[in-house]
Amino acid sequence: MDQELIDSIQKLIEEGEGDSGRLNHILESLKMGKILYKSDARYLDQLIPKDSKKEVLHKNFEPQKEIKTETPKIFSNYKSAGVTVIISIILGAVGFLGIGHFYLRKNGRGIGFLVSGFFLSILSIVILMPIYGTIEGFASQLGVISIALGIPAAYVILYLWQIVDSYKQCKKYNYELSE
Numbered sequence: 001m002d003q004e005l006i007d008s009i010q011k012l013i014e015e016g017e018g019d020s021g022r023l024n025h026i027l028e029s030l031k032m033g034k035i036l037y038k039s040d041a042r043y044l045d046q047l048i049p050k051d052s053k054k055e056v057l058h059k060n061f062e063p064q065k066e067i068k069t070e071t072p073k074i075f076s077n078y079k080s081a082g083v084t085v086i087i088s089i090i091l092g093a094v095g096f097l098g099i100g101h102f103y104l105r106k107n108g109r110g111i112g113f114l115v116s117g118f119f120l121s122i123l124s125i126v127i128l129m130p131i132y133g134t135i136e137g138f139a140s141q142l143g144v145i146s147i148a149l150g151i152p153a154a155y156v157i158l159y160l161w162q163i164v165d166s167y168k169q170c171k172k173y174n175y176e177l178s179e
Helices: 003-015 020-031 038-047 081-093 099-103 107-133 142-178
Strands: none
Touching (some): 003 020, 099 142, 107 142
C-alpha cells in the first residue's frame, strides 16, 4: 500500500472530483492491500495530475486477464421435452407410436416404435374379431382369449414406453447439443 497514492485519492474525494463512490471503493481496496484493476488505475490516471503521480500507480494494479469472447451458441436446435411428450401422447393414442422420436430426428427408433405399434394393432384386430363373433366356443377359445388380451396390453406397455423413451431421448439430445 502506497501512502502517497492513498493521500491523492483522499484529496480527490475531499475536493469532490470524480465519482466519490468509485474513489471510496478504490481507497478501501488499497487500504485492505488489494491490487487495483486496470480500469481503476486508468480512472486514477485521468484524475490525478501528472506531476504528482509516479510509477506508484502502475505498480498497484493487476492486469486484467484477457477474456475470450466466443460467439455465443445459438440454441435454436434445442427440442422441447414438453412438445416431445405431447406429440408422443396424442399421436401415440391414435396409433402413431414413435412420432416424438421423429421430432427428435431419431428416425430409427421412431420407425421401430411405429412398425411395432402397427403390428400389435393389426394382430389384436385379427385375433379379437373371430372371438367376438362366436360366443358358443368361449371355453374352447380360452387360450386364444388370453393371447388376444395380452396383445392390447403389450400395445399399452409399448405406448407408455415410447412416451418415456422420447422424453429421455429429448433430454439426451439437448445435453449433447449443449456440449
